[in-house]
Amino acid sequence: MIRNATFYKNLVDHFEIVERGARYKKIARQVRVRYNSAMKIPPIPPLIMETYEAARSRQAELTKPHGSLGRLEELSAQLAGMTGQARPKVERKAVIVMAADHGVTLEGVSAYPAEVTRQMVLNFLRGGAAINVLARQAGARVVIVDIGVASDFEETAGLVRRKMAAGTRNIASGPAMTRAEAEEAIQTGIDVIHEEIGRGLDLAATGDMGIGNTTASAAIVSVLTGLPPIQVTGRGTGVDDAGLARKVAIIEQAIQANRPNPADALDVLCKVGGLEIAGLAGVMLGAAARRVPVVIDGFISGAAALIAAGLSPQVKDYLIASHLSVEIGHQAVLKHLGLAPLLDLQLRLGEGTGAALAFHIIEAACRILDEMATFSEAGVSQA
Amino acid sequence: MIRNATFYKNLVDHFEIVERGARYKKIARQVRVRYNSAMKIPPIPPLIMETYEAARSRQAELTKPHGSLGRLEELSAQLAGMTGQARPKVERKAVIVMAADHGVTLEGVSAYPAEVTRQMVLNFLRGGAAINVLARQAGARVVIVDIGVASDFEETAGLVRRKMAAGTRNIASGPAMTRAEAEEAIQTGIDVIHEEIGRGLDLAATGDMGIGNTTASAAIVSVLTGLPPIQVTGRGTGVDDAGLARKVAIIEQAIQANRPNPADALDVLCKVGGLEIAGLAGVMLGAAARRVPVVIDGFISGAAALIAAGLSPQVKDYLIASHLSVEIGHQAVLKHLGLAPLLDLQLRLGEGTGAALAFHIIEAACRILDEMATFSEAGVSQA
Numbered sequence: 001m002i003r004n005a006t007f008y009k010n011l012v013d014h015f016e017i018v019e020r021g022a023r024y025k026k027i028a029r030q031v032r033v034r035y036n037s038a039m040k041i042p043p044i045p046p047l048i049m050e051t052y053e054a055a056r057s058r059q060a061e062l063t064k065p066h067g068s069l070g071r072l073e074e075l076s077a078q079l080a081g082m083t084g085q086a087r088p089k090v091e092r093k094a095v096i097v098m099a100a101d102h103g104v105t106l107e108g109v110s111a112y113p114a115e116v117t118r119q120m121v122l123n124f125l126r127g128g129a130a131i132n133v134l135a136r137q138a139g140a141r142v143v144i145v146d147i148g149v150a151s152d153f154e155e156t157a158g159l160v161r162r163k164m165a166a167g168t169r170n171i172a173s174g175p176a177m178t179r180a181e182a183e184e185a186i187q188t189g190i191d192v193i194h195e196e197i198g199r200g201l202d203l204a205a206t207g208d209m210g211i212g213n214t215t216a217s218a219a220i221v222s223v224l225t226g227l228p229p230i231q232v233t234g235r236g237t238g239v240d241d242a243g244l245a246r247k248v249a250i251i252e253q254a255i256q257a258n259r260p261n262p263a264d265a266l267d268v269l270c271k272v273g274g275l276e277i278a279g280l281a282g283v284m285l286g287a288a289a290r291r292v293p294v295v296i297d298g299f300i301s302g303a304a305a306l307i308a309a310g311l312s313p314q315v316k317d318y319l320i321a322s323h324l325s326v327e328i329g330h331q332a333v334l335k336h337l338g339l340a341p342l343l344d345l346q347l348r349l350g351e352g353t354g355a356a357l358a359f360h361i362i363e364a365a366c367r368i369l370d371e372m373a374t375f376s377e378a379g380v381s382q383a
Numbered sequence: 384m385i386r387n388a389t390f391y392k393n394l395v396d397h398f399e400i401v402e403r404g405a406r407y408k409k410i411a412r413q414v415r416v417r418y419n420s421a422m423k424i425p426p427i428p429p430l431i432m433e434t435y436e437a438a439r440s441r442q443a444e445l446t447k448p449h450g451s452l453g454r455l456e457e458l459s460a461q462l463a464g465m466t467g468q469a470r471p472k473v474e475r476k477a478v479i480v481m482a483a484d485h486g487v488t489l490e491g492v493s494a495y496p497a498e499v500t501r502q503m504v505l506n507f508l509r510g511g512a513a514i515n516v517l518a519r520q521a522g523a524r525v526v527i528v529d530i531g532v533a534s535d536f537e538e539t540a541g542l543v544r545r546k547m548a549a550g551t552r553n554i555a556s557g558p559a560m561t562r563a564e565a566e567e568a569i570q571t572g573i574d575v576i577h578e579e580i581g582r583g584l585d586l587a588a589t590g591d592m593g594i595g596n597t598t599a600s601a602a603i604v605s606v607l608t609g610l611p612p613i614q615v616t617g618r619g620t621g622v623d624d625a626g627l628a629r630k631v632a633i634i635e636q637a638i639q640a641n642r643p644n645p646a647d648a649l650d651v652l653c654k655v656g657g658l659e660i661a662g663l664a665g666v667m668l669g670a671a672a673r674r675v676p677v678v679i680d681g682f683i684s685g686a687a688a689l690i691a692a693g694l695s696p697q698v699k700d701y702l703i704a705s706h707l708s709v710e711i712g713h714q715a716v717l718k719h720l721g722l723a724p725l726l727d728l729q730l731r732l733g734e735g736t737g738a739a740l741a742f743h744i745i746e747a748a749c750r751i752l753d754e755m756a757t758f759s760e761a762g763v764s765q766a
Contacts, residue, residue, distance in 0.1 A: 364516075
């Protein structure tokens with residue numbers, strides 16, 4: 001019998017306390033699975049160990065001391081397990097940048113005015129932003145999605161138009177969106193990535209644009225990691241000491257006002273999240289379901305990954321952490337996800353910039369596996 | 384009056400104790416300068432502050448929060464200062480791989496037989512090694528130089544033939560080479576890089592091949608940093624615990640037998656160094672003299688950089704540390720040079736592989752500076 005999302009939502013709420021007790025964990029998990037299926041979250045397949053092992057074996061045959069390429073060797077084997085290809089290729093790459101506005105900007109949490117979200121989307125469409133430059137260099141396409149920018153666009157060439165609302169409501173005084181809106185935004189992300197996979201895609205990356213979104217992300221990270229807001233809230237685009245203190249206070253207020261349930265990622269998302277964060281969680285879930293590896297950018301993508309993993313923990317197998325952000329909460333996010341970042345370049349821009357930089361490293365790992373000569377091919381003596 | 388290198392060498396030896404006392408440091412420096420000039424080490428110009436500042440100013444105008452691209456911003460400004468171009472381009476790139484053998488392999492310091500140096504050079508020439516794959520990806524050419532491989536090559540298409548000797552002598556019982564040989568090997572490196580600059584070169588990288596060269600490098604690093612061999616000696620291509628203990632003992636013996644003078648980098652080089660290490664030091668000195676930035680790879684390139692900086696401290700202004708190697712002594716090298724690595728991917732292969740990976744990051748930094756729109760161009764509001 002198929003029931004609707006609300007039915008299962010109520011069941012999950014009912015089992016909230018149960019979820020925390022080991023004895024009933026299995027029941028809660030079953031409920032979550034059926035709940036996700038009513039939400040149309042696609043099932044995520046396990047990694048393929050045969051291709052993972054094949055990649056590991058080939059690494060040992062290549063003309064270099066065993067293990068001497070460190071993380072590159074580990075990375076290519078992981079991609080082999082994700083994709084089911086013993087020698088994975090990462091030729092077709094895309095950065096999915098989700099843009100949305102945040103009602104919480106009314107509280108003065110950002111150094112930039114809210115109009116900058118719209119202005120930066122136009123900059124993306126004209127190719128002048130950092131993500132355009134870095135994606136061009138990496139041979140990746142940039143997919144700009146308006147999932148909730150507060151104002152409309154006249155110039156829309158190249159824009160994927162999926163606006164669900166003119167931004168979220170102010171989380172300081174109530175939920176960012178309804179549960180149904182959060183579900184729809186996740187579904188939008190799934191749809192967008194499935195369209196891109198349809199166009200041909202070996203490697204996806206997530207990026208964000210949304211003035212105010214480090215505030216929503218810090219709220220999510222605080223709730224889902226259990227750390228107090230002050231430990232996971234950074235300066236975002238660059239607020240000063242007073243601005244930071246204000247931001248922490250607003251996040252505390254948002255959590256107080258909304259009481260998001262840490263055992264229910266969708267509840268956290270709709271109460272203190274954002275539309276682009278929901279969309280990015282959908283991108284991760286949709287990519288993983290189709291065995292497409294996803295490179296996650298910094299703090300906002302990390303918050304989205306926590307939501308995605310809360311809905312479907314298997315998604316973690318398909319995530320690659322591109323870099324460690326300057327945002328202080330990012331380390332806690334990566335620890336919670338069990339991911340180690342590839343780069344540490346003191347970035348804090350977002351847009352998917354760290355992910356686009358990591359494309360080079362991931363491509364290098366795959367090319368090494370695919371293109372290097374073996375000891376026997378090259379006639380090189382082994383240790 | 385021009386005097387020969389030996390004259391100034393004797394003078395330097397005479398001032399060895401003087402060098403250590405602050406009072407006579409200036410005299411010792413003057414002697415070193417004249418000594419280097421007899422050795423034909425070209426003078427290294429200071430960074431150009433006008434272009435450095437111009438790059439910094441432009442960074443502040445680009446459509447991103449100030450400083451949000453972290454090390455990329457710092458890096459592009461440094462390149463602007465090195466090259467004298469306010470918007471430096473790094474289109475033409477080359478990895479100079481110097482190959483040589485080491486007499487100390489007789490002591491069983493490596494997991495691989497000495498013939499592997501020659502076999503790997505052939506692998507380089509056929510394009511099957513890791514450095515070939517990574518340089519191809521980065522759009523860089525690979526220049527393979529035989530500066531001292533023990534055996535001759537029949538197949539030499541693409542090989543730069545500058546063999547000075549059939550490897551070094553065993554440092555465990557005497558000097559690796561004569562002082563004149565060390566000077567000539569440095570000059571070879573200078574000549575090779577100047578030829579490459581003549582062909583067109585925006586960014587150089589150093590790489591090495593030489594079974595036994597982590598032993599020579601650890602000896603150099605120990606002498607020039609003042610740290611005991613056990614603190615700077617790693618497993619190289621992968622010796623076991625007994626092999627590591629043996630390697631440390633051999634390095635201690637080499638230092639004991641040769642008594643290299645830490646105040647005289649050329650003395651250290653000829654007594655416990657290697658021909659490829661000398662050549663790479665020359666590459667660094669020659670590139671810096673012509674304002675070409677040099678990306679240094681891991682431990683062996685680091686030892687060469689210590690030699691280069693010992694001969695001409697200004698060279699440090701033109702060095703970019705690509706990555707932090709697994710070799711335990713590498714951190715001490717970078718600290719001594721005052722450089723922070725761009726990557727930490729647990730590499731320990733050599734060949735210039737870490738440097739080739741860093742090319743992408745350096746190119747990204749320069750493209751960001753050159754290609755991004757400014758706030759006024761894009762009509763984006765500032766903070």
